[in-house]
Amino acid sequence: MSGIIETPVDAVVARISKVYRSWGRSTTVGQMRRDWDNLFGSNAGVARVVPVVANGVNGQWISAPGARDDRAVLYFHGGGFQVGSLSSHHELMACISQASGCRVLGVDYRLAPEHRYPSALYDACAAYEWVLAQGLHADEIALAGDSAGAGLVLSTLLSVRDADLPLPAAAVLMSPWTDLTASGESYETRAAADPIHQRPMILAMARNYLGPHDDARDALISPLFADLTGLPPLLIQVGDRETVLSDSTELADRARAAGVTAELQVWDNMIHVFQQFPSELVEARDALQSIGAFLRAHLSMQPISKGN
Template sequence: MTEVPPTDPVDAVIARIRKVYGGWNRLTSVAQMREDWDELFGSVAETVSVEPVSAGGVPAEWVRVPEARHDRVVLYFHGGGFQVGSPRSHRELMAGIATAAECRVLGLDYRLAPEHRFPAALEDACAAYSWLLAEGHDPANVALAGDSAGAGLVVSTLLSLRSAGLPLPAAAVLMSAWTDLTASGPSYETRAASDPIHQRPMILAMARGYLGDDCDPRDPLISPLFGDLHGLPPMLIQVGNRETVLSDSTLLAEKAEAAGVHVRLQIWDRMIHVFQQFPDELLEAREARRDIGEFLRACLGSRSNPRGD
């Protein structure tokens, strides 16, 4: 019998993702998983310029679009559970953010586990931000953004920069943030039936791969949900209401607001993990990108930037 393709756009996206996951088993190498993940997402338009660069010794790439302002920068941390993903897999999303926000995006190719466990990714993130400052970029014109593990890395980076007394960026954008590597929030149970991809056992396995046996997953530089969030810049947090990591966003927003941080939390109906990566299929992805652009244009260059003290 011929398989009938899904008619619901969300179901079509889920089928596309599952086609990749479904080919993996215990014998699939990490290298193959990374290659498959990079191939999942679409290529960028010819008008998008991609330029490799060393950002403080960390491989990265500048993603530029014709309408981008040269002085405004988003430093982007890709998702993938700290084990897969790359600037290549997120190039189209970065180009979409660059277009919406009219800025340049620097996508960081931070070191991945299990070859490089915590704190390698955090060290690379901080090095890249410090490099931007050393290159003369005004922190009031810089934002951090990321998805999934990369979104959690955004908040961990902010905590690390604040601790070091460095001037903080102007804003942060978090998509489907993974901020609790203990996976202890209520949505890991309440959304287990609705999330088609990410279940708690798999999430905990990714956490073990990132941390090894010697790290406390409640360390705020690992799980920033457990950190002191005072003094952090404005945040836009986007998450789908079907996600098991929903609590990672809602609880972070509550803590940040209690700490005096300006937070805009968007919970998108029927949406799945990092739905923003599927603009061809999902109207919601296009609308979310538009909102990211509006938020970043409002934040970048709009205020004097605090130091992390």
């Protein structure tokens, strides 16, 4: 025996890395998407799923038992704008519904390379306008997302603000990818600690998303460089081992400088979007409870009783 004790996060990393190592230059985007769904896809827990079409954008209402329908969280999944789906993020959205006590609308926005920027942003904004048209007020709605989806949350908020539409009550950002130029110091300082996301891969995903639009510093592509004035309160969660750590820490600094309330939680020894592993990581369960408390507070909801 080697004497090495594998921690829960090490087991998660090994499972993710096995999939990443199976990909090569000949691996198609379709295969990557299937592998991603198989890796993360889970129907764990009990949640009601209702398909919808929101202004031409496919989506799903996901409701944990007892979830209220007079509040809504719009969710944009991660995956570098190229992989990820409502299937891969079903468990995470169901957990957020359970923790917050309200419905989650998973938005099936279009992906690159078939649909490059700004297709995903158009879909996200269309879905938000659709929810408003269903009779919910902006202060009864929150946005949430992880990785590229968290960056899309910010781009949507900026677009909504600039269109003079009412802004949602709050937003949750998990491991947000806010800088598609990958210029933060953590891309170097966390390179050895992050077992999954390295700068060359991140820049390749950015190029694939951008296509002929080559300005990665555009505020709607890399919202880290945007004027964040007027945005609603933000909850930012990130793992200390992530190469995209700077995308979160710098975002929090810039948001606060712009007068935005931004709560930053840096989770020790955690990896990219660790919240996707609630059955394996106690930190994921704790982070989801923190997300639920944040959403309940900003959506003016009472704490959920243990009997619900």
